[in-house]
Amino acid sequence: MADRAFSDAALAGLYDALHPWGPSHDFYLGLVMSARRVLDVGCGTGTLLARARENGHDGRLCGLDPAAAMLVQARRRVSEVDWVLGDFRSHRWRNAFDLVVMTGHAFQELVADGELESCLDGVREALTPDGRFAFETRNPGARAWESWTSDHVQEAAFGDRGVVRVRHDVETPVRGDRVTYTSTFDGSAWKGPRVSRGTLRFLEQGTLSRFLSGAGLIVLEQYGDWERGPLTPTSPEIITVARPGGR
Numbered sequence: 001m002a003d004r005a006f007s008d009a010a011l012a013g014l015y016d017a018l019h020p021w022g023p024s025h026d027f028y029l030g031l032v033m034s035a036r037r038v039l040d041v042g043c044g045t046g047t048l049l050a051r052a053r054e055n056g057h058d059g060r061l062c063g064l065d066p067a068a069a070m071l072v073q074a075r076r077r078v079s080e081v082d083w084v085l086g087d088f089r090s091h092r093w094r095n096a097f098d099l100v101v102m103t104g105h106a107f108q109e110l111v112a113d114g115e116l117e118s119c120l121d122g123v124r125e126a127l128t129p130d131g132r133f134a135f136e137t138r139n140p141g142a143r144a145w146e147s148w149t150s151d152h153v154q155e156a157a158f159g160d161r162g163v164v165r166v167r168h169d170v171e172t173p174v175r176g177d178r179v180t181y182t183s184t185f186d187g188s189a190w191k192g193p194r195v196s197r198g199t200l201r202f203l204e205q206g207t208l209s210r211f212l213s214g215a216g217l218i219v220l221e222q223y224g225d226w227e228r229g230p231l232t233p234t235s236p237e238i239i240t241v242a243r244p245g246g247r
Helices: 009-018 023-033 047-054 068-077 113-126 205-214
Strands: 037-041 060-065 082-085 097-102 127-138 154-157 163-170 178-187 194-201 217-223 237-244
Touching: 009 068, 009 154, 009 163, 009 194, 023 047, 023 097, 023 127, 037 047, 037 113, 047 060, 047 068, 060 068, 068 082, 097 113, 113 127, 113 205, 113 217, 205 217, 205 237
Parallel strands: 037 060, 037 097, 060 082, 097 127
Antiparallel strands: 127 237, 154 163, 163 178, 178 194, 217 237
């Protein structure tokens, strides 16, 4: 189930202002433009696939997301993409895509072992034998959550409804590989603050590899940043490109 930051229509409308185009989008766009059939899992407001279509991609583009409010934004952006509500528990494809991507740290929303395994099985099934799966997860060694404090406030213009301020607060102590946090959205557009609570999973490289292997996926490339720098113990990201292989 999508948390309020994605399922609330007003907050979904704010998403693009808080997450403008950046180096991660450039990384994935290059992959999408080189693939004929693409599935974007956790596609959100559809930024990546819409840009691919605008740049001349004329193959099959499909976005899958469990949050209806996010897909409302995606459909407003472009109609020449298949926008599908749900996840791999409700939709399955077999050998249908040359590329599957999960962007925007959507992979970290898979908190329980079962949902993580189900998603990876769905990815494996959806890919052609020579297809690719590209995604990223924050490297736990960089301890990004330590900067998610209430004194770090992000501001974004909300159209003609003024400025919205967003702050994050992590529930402490953090134990294991799961980080629970609240995001508070405050601005003149609403009578009072809107609060979203979520949990992200920070998988270490070895654990991540075991989950991929268990789903029949083989790691081809891993990077520590969006410039394709090497993956080190404290790199900000674990960016992975994998392919189907033997179980």
